[in-house]
Amino acid sequence: DTEVTQTPKHLVMGMTNKKSLKCEQHMGHRAMYWYKQKAKKPPELMFVYSYEKLSINESVPSRFSPECPNSSLLNLHLHALQPEDSALYLCASSRSIRAPGRSYEQYFGPGTRLTVT
Amino acid sequence: QKEVEQNSGPLSVPEGAIASLNCTYSDRGSQSFFWYRQYSGKSPELIMFIYSNGDKEDGRFTAQLNKASQYVSLLIRDSQPSDSATYLCAVNKRGSTLGRLYFGRGTQLTVWP
Numbered sequence: 001d002t003e004v005t006q007t008p009k010h011l012v013m014g015m016t017n018k019k020s021l022k023c024e025q026h027m028g029h030r031a032m033y034w035y036k037q038k039a040k041k042p043p044e045l046m047f048v049y050s051y052e053k054l055s056i057n058e059s060v061p062s063r064f065s066p067e068c069p070n071s072s073l074l075n076l077h078l079h080a081l082q083p084e085d086s087a088l089y090l091c092a093s094s095r096s097i098r099a100p101g102r103s104y105e106q107y108f109g110p111g112t113r114l115t116v117t
Numbered sequence: 118q119k120e121v122e123q124n125s126g127p128l129s130v131p132e133g134a135i136a137s138l139n140c141t142y143s144d145r146g147s148q149s150f151f152w153y154r155q156y157s158g159k160s161p162e163l164i165m166f167i168y169s170n171g172d173k174e175d176g177r178f179t180a181q182l183n184k185a186s187q188y189v190s191l192l193i194r195d196s197q198p199s200d201s202a203t204y205l206c207a208v209n210k211r212g213s214t215l216g217r218l219y220f221g222r223g224t225q226l227t228v229w230p
Contacts, residue, residue, distance in 0.1 A: 041222070042221065043161065048217070102148045105149075106163070108163075110159070
């Protein structure tokens, strides 16, 4: 089973709202990722968690705040977003960050389609 | 030079044909290579991964890796209209920031009946 779940599927929020995106996996994976994807572009890495600790922050604006409460859950807290933040937000997981000599494959969730008005 | 480059397409093939998707990468030390399929409006789905030189087959899909020439390809045999999607190539880099994959811009494939 390679399922990663994300909620909500769609989210519309105003620029003054606070909302959260949730991601869950039950594959025993110890690395979890947030990506942002704009139309006709590849996914852009935002954050990486390894063993519940933040390993990578790709210079993401502070209006995006990640949280990893436990090894199965990953949240992305949103506050004071801009219309240009509208995108598909993808969560992914992998067994670990890195195996000897290679990287583990990453499995994506279905994504949250975010619209900022 | 981009980390990962793909022929952007669009690539159009008739049903039953072989679709060939290509990807080149810049870091000779890369060791992990992935192909994702992404339907319009959906998330990327992992369909193949390859770590060693040569071919890896899974059903109608074959991934081919040539590290000396720094390219990886995906062949889809007996293409079906349901294969119509964007195919993303992703590559790691030796010694890269933990967990990072580098994605190409994707190749849009259309299989017509």
